[in-house]
Amino acid sequence: MHPSDPLRRVLVIDLSKRAFEVVERPDLFEASIGGAGVAIRLLEERCPPGADPLGPENPIVFAVGPLVGLYPLASKTVAMFKSPHTGNLGESHAGGRSAVSIRMAGYGAVVITGRSPGPTYLVIEDGRVAFRDASALWGLRSSTTAGSVLREREGGSGHRSILRIGPAGEAEVSYACVITETYRHFGRLGLGAVFGSKRLKGIVIAGTRTLPVADPGAYRREYDALFRAATTSPAMRKYHDLGTPMNVLPLHESGALPTRNLRSTRFEAAEAISGEAMASRFLGRRLACSHCPVACIHLAALRTPHPKEPYFYKTSMLGYDYELIYALGSMLGIADPEGILRLADEVEIQGLDAMSAGVVLAWATEAYERGLVAKDDLDGIPLAWGDAEAYASAVRRIVRRPTDLYRALARGVDHASSVYGGREFALALGGNEMPGYHTGPACHLGFLTGSRHSHLDSAGYSLDQKPPADGGERTAEETVAALIAEEQWRQVLSSLVVCFFSRGLYAPDVVARALAPLGIAVTPADLDRIGAETLQRKWAFKRREGFDAARLRIPERVCETETPLGRVDADALRRALEHFAALSS
């Protein structure tokens, strides 16, 4: 690392004492690069065993990496915390401006501990942290308003990031998210609830600085090679044109698009909610994360007539991605893209993880159909497939929690089904509601074993779509080995905090060449070792907090509904989990 690179500086904020300090920790970044690798070390240091996820002892760690501010597509911030949703390792990544802002403020990581005596928001700048009173912002109806207020009150446009929670975070719904720059999220595993438990409404991070490099000539050469690859590769072009919703139709056509709580995998309205249809009817603007030339963020312009006043319209700009269209669209049988967007707007206003929210509503709909829950449990508003308006009301009730059922739904489907039954169709894997892929056994094995129970951990869906070269079937052992190998490499990418969409660009030798001009000498073999070690540390944290892969619940629905590769064999899945448990202990 360059001797004057501020990456080594860790900002530690204690909300209870309203105090902060800057700690020099080059050791962390030299051993584990940054991002996920550094975050898990800080979590080990700061999170006591058995910590209450919503207690002051649960730390929030944000970490970035050496490429941020220097190379394109190094745009992610990794957050780590103990998850109130699973009671275990919480890890969530977000783009937007947060990574560059943390780096430009002069830090490699930020740790937030304690609990503020009253609602607060933080303003983080170079060498300065302000604890601002947020009591007037607490209880705002919309996360969007909170963002606008912080934007107006604090300066530094263009060089800052604004993180905030909505009502769901304040209410500590276990899958509340943190929103950054309106359109990106620390979506999964309940970071928003941890903010809420700390009375932390938001964080403004701002700064601007110069980052020195060891070899400017080599730096420019490596930069140009990466920039050219990022702007000319057809894969990146697709992310810019249609964005992630380009996946809706291929998944539907192959029979892998979870529909109506995974009772089927093809959605008759897939055309209407496809990336192509969304773009042609609604696309209003595309945005980029800081230092990303790809610009995959797609905003829909939705024009809504006023319910009473003629000739009065409001036009909202609403972000949409594949996972959102799956969770708030096909999973709920919503065929009307306007309905999906209105529901997404409500999820955003409340500040919930869209994926968990959709799966929770899908479970509740089926539970109501089957008579496991009554209309009264639903506060008098029945849920039915496709009824976007009822779902939007339900989203508000998940936060307001007027009944025991809604109190249970605010903790996810694993919990709700443990109270009301319907375990067999409660689609949580490892405690986290399923992502939008039913491609075969590897995707579900990946959701179950991935260190954050996300489709992004080990990309099992991709493995399902690439059968072995000899045309046969992978054994359980081979599948587990392939998933672990992928997850190990992704630890490197998420320690560098490059976007996973650029994983094709940032190959091991390219990473080593990009780091060299910064004064960081690593070989591809070093990177592999760091990736493996980071994953081991995450596993160790999870074991410490009670995780046992061999005891994971497999919802029966996963094995009943056909995938493109046929039915998932429950026994084979169980054997694979036992194999994974043996390897990871």
Next chain:
Amino acid sequence: MAKRLYVVDVDRCVGCQSCMFACARRAGVGGTAGSRIGVRSAGGMRKGFIVVVCRACAEPPCARVCPTDALAPREGGGVRFRPELCVGCGNCRDACPFGAVSWDAAEAKPLVCVYCGVCAAYCPYDVLAFDEVGRNVDASE
């Protein structure tokens, strides 16, 4: 002929800030502090972006208010900066109605466009153009 930057299609700006990083990288460094071009949201990203460039004025107000002639008009439009004459008063920064004079806080000196066109070469969406002064008169700004 003297060249300058044009913001030819601001509606295509996605806010990636590649231009800003390119400008800083001319000096062989990363980060944004060294950038002489500015991209910021137009009041929340939903409203798009404002791209601030030096438009190479024929009678540049930044040069007019410089007490030491550190900023002097360039032939054909725009300014030339001679840092050895600069006293860091900041008048130039305040005089530009577009905010196109950035400020180097560490050195207490202005960062003004040097009309090299590197930023335009790194704009992935043709928001920026680098062309002769007066040539691109129909461009929207």
